[in-house]
Amino acid sequence: MKQSILDGGIIITKIYLDNCCFNRPYDDQRFLRIYFESQAKIHVQEMIRDGRLQLVTSYILSYENSCNPFTVRRIAIEKFLRTYSSYHVGADKAGKIKHIADSVMSCGVKMKDAYHVACALEAECKYFLSTDDRLIKKYNSERMLLLNPVDFVMLEDE
Numbered sequence: 001m002k003q004s005i006l007d008g009g010i011i012i013t014k015i016y017l018d019n020c021c022f023n024r025p026y027d028d029q030r031f032l033r034i035y036f037e038s039q040a041k042i043h044v045q046e047m048i049r050d051g052r053l054q055l056v057t058s059y060i061l062s063y064e065n066s067c068n069p070f071t072v073r074r075i076a077i078e079k080f081l082r083t084y085s086s087y088h089v090g091a092d093k094a095g096k097i098k099h100i101a102d103s104v105m106s107c108g109v110k111m112k113d114a115y116h117v118a119c120a121l122e123a124e125c126k127y128f129l130s131t132d133d134r135l136i137k138k139y140n141s142e143r144m145l146l147l148n149p150v151d152f153v154m155l156e157d158e
């Protein structure tokens with residue numbers, strides 16, 4: 001699994017967050033699960049800002065965010081993606097992404113989710129974060145771990 005190595009031999013892990021993960025802090029925080037997932041996602045964003053993780057973005061993520069009907073949310077997410085993206089999977093790779101996504105969909109994953117997973121696989125991410133339980137349960141990969149943000153934070157704390 002490729003990861004970036006910075007000066008001094010420090011390994012920085014590539015991570016992909018799907019759209020539902022980015023939007024989690026805007027959901028109703030009265031529910032404990034949503035609150036914990038939001039806090040974990042915010043912690044992950046701090047790790048990205050601090051340079052401890054490399055954020056991978058994609059044309060699929062950008063497109064999906066552009067469809068967000070909530071202007072404030074859309075702009076905040078867009079700004080974070082633009083500011084902190086270390087690697088972007090562009091539309092120039094659409095053919096390759098479609099091929100990978102077709103394979104992911106064969107496991108029962110919905111099309112939109114499969115395209116996100118395909119972009120993360122193409123970028124050789126170590127982690128894919130989502131709050132979508134169905135996606136996490138449906139797709140298993142030896143190349144990349146699909147995790148809920150809470151599970152990721154707990155794994156990183158070990």
